[in-house]
Amino acid sequence: MVRCALMVKLYAKPGKENEVESFLKSAxxxxxxxxxxxxxxxxxxxxxxxxxxxxxxxxxxxxxxxxGKVAAKLMAQASDLFTAAPQIQEAEVLADKLPFEGRKSNELPPEAFAP
Structure with missing residues (x-):
């Protein structure tokens, strides 16, 4: 079970939306x-x-x-990509439902996503 979490809000500068999306995918x-x-x-x-x-x-x-590397890369590019510094909020996980342990979602069989 996971116990700790982070919520990070990011607001792209005008014209930087595609770069932010690419950055997040590459992370x-x-x-x-x-x-x-x-x-x-x-x-x-x-x-x-x-x-x-x-x-x-x-x-x-x-x-x-x-x-780690993601946070370092995010902060290094923050002034170029975002209107403000990333808003990082710590959270406590009260409950979770995780369909897999240690596997990427693209490695799961289709039935793992069935309603």
Whole structure:
């Protein structure tokens, strides 16, 4: 079970929306290298609004992620891509439903996504 999470809100500068989307998609490869990142989602919530949600089994996993390559890359590109610094909010996971353990969603059989 995951216990700790992060919600990160990102607002793309005008004209940078496609770059933000590409950046978030490319970050998946870096997240795959983080064994303590149990769940990671890059989301588009509006035309220029994006978010990242990730969850971890414990606080040490969350701290490792915040000190990792994705966070470093995000902060290095923040002034170029975003209207403001990423808004990072820590959260406690009260309950979860995860359909898989240690497998990427693209490795799951189609029935794993059935309603």
């Amino acid at each position: 998946l490869d870096l997240v795959e290298e983080e064994p303590a990142t149990s769940v990671w989602f890059a989301l588009k919530t509006g035309p220029a609004e994006f978010a990242i949600f990730d969850a971890f089994p414990d606080e040490s996993g969350r701290k490792a992620h915040l000190a």
